[in-house]
Amino acid sequence: MESVTFDLAQGGVRSLNQFLHHGLDGRSLKVLVKNPDGAHSIAVGIDAPIEVEIDGHAGYYAAGMNKHASVTVRGNAGPGVAEGTMSGRVHVKGTASVAAGAAAHGGLLVIDGDASLRCGISMKGIDIVVGGSVGDYSGFMAQAGHIVVCGDAGHGLGDSLYEAVIYVRGAVRSFGADAREEPMTDADHATLARLLAAAGFAHDPRSFRRVASARSLYHWNADANQEY
């Protein structure tokens, strides 16, 4: 595969992203990004089946709004990694900061380390597999898709959850409003096996628990007196 290198210490993020948006000419490329050094918005808005490798730590919104591309961060990712993605794959080899995969519609986000608070907030169809633990309020108002947590989850897991499903292997500090543990079905085991294999984790799907919405917030309850 043809490969192109961008050194962000020489040229800025804008020239990289302009190339990714307008310079591919239909080629199937591997793009190597050197010296990311925490810059924001690296490799956002790609709409092509290419490979991007970010060699170091990325700042805010890395690989956001991705379509079709496979983006690897060889380091940590800042807030909002892979937010708003539609398809493709984003793989963070280190840890991810807050709001990983926020509002994303599709694709796969793999985080080898921990994810911080609000992982998968308002997600709309993405699958997120976290090798470590997730911070507080993860899965907040998540509408569709799956979060797989191989480690522990923080406070308020799945608060105000819609139809997204969370699988947790470790401890949960507390559930958010309307989130509850449910029995695992054969379909859950199959989904989990598929996601773990795609993410490259060898855990036994039977070691996970299912967290989903009790759907009691779907309809306004005037008698609840704001107690949920």
Add this chain to the structure above:
Amino acid sequence: MCGIVGLMVKKPALREQLGALMVPMLVGMSERGPESAGLAVFTEPVGTDRRKLSLYAGGAAIDWRALEAAYRGTVDAGAGVDVQANHAVLTTAATPPQARAWLEEHHPAVFVLSTGRLIDLYKDIGTPAQIAARYGFERLQGTHLVGHTRMATESAVTPAHAHPFTAGEDFCLVHNGSLSNPYSIRRTLEPLGIHFDTDNDTEAACRFLEWRMREGDSLREALEQGLNELDGFFTFLMGTKDELALVRDAFSCKPAVVAETDDYVAIASEYRSLAHLPDARNAHIFEPMPEQIYLWKA
């Protein structure tokens, strides 16, 4: 939005480089805080019977040599004034209240930024790069420092509203975020005789924590009290004579990253302010957890 930075060197040989290592950290946070900046550096202490006062003259034309001579003539013959642009450090054997009273009477335009045996404090309006150049930040030496770049959201853009804030001696605090109960904190403290310089929310947090420590709390105990009493969004970074402390609110909307090696511990709002530090990529890098108190000893 604001930017915070902090740096503590673990090896005495690195103390000479403290300022040089820090300037790119501060300048790296310019987009988070382009309109004012400041820092407090903890240096070699002056003798136990002496105090340093960081003084700021703003736009006022001060004849610092004349001020020094007059101060020596009336208050303390052994005092010295070390000038850096419109900023100066007064070292004196007089008590801080004596020095402050003399300054208020003879030089009301001069603002006392900090007091202590180790702390030097600089803050001003302008871009972080301008302020770093104005005060020669790259030449600063010491064990640790705390810096801030400000984008104001709740009170005016003036040097007095810039961070760090100080209270008491050898204590300072920088803040990214906004407090929702600074006035109730203030109404608790003012009847105790605690005076506020500004209407800024961060000053309430700073004076609350310093008051707790004056009442006998350790910095950790004061911060535990602070987590109970201070409401709002915050990433707080504090410096004392021998400690750096970091704490974030329960929702941790305001970012922070820590990078630690055998040589230093560095804190910034974002990794891009840490990337230039020696071997930063392979440092132990982590995001501080909500409501956990992180302390590093110099």
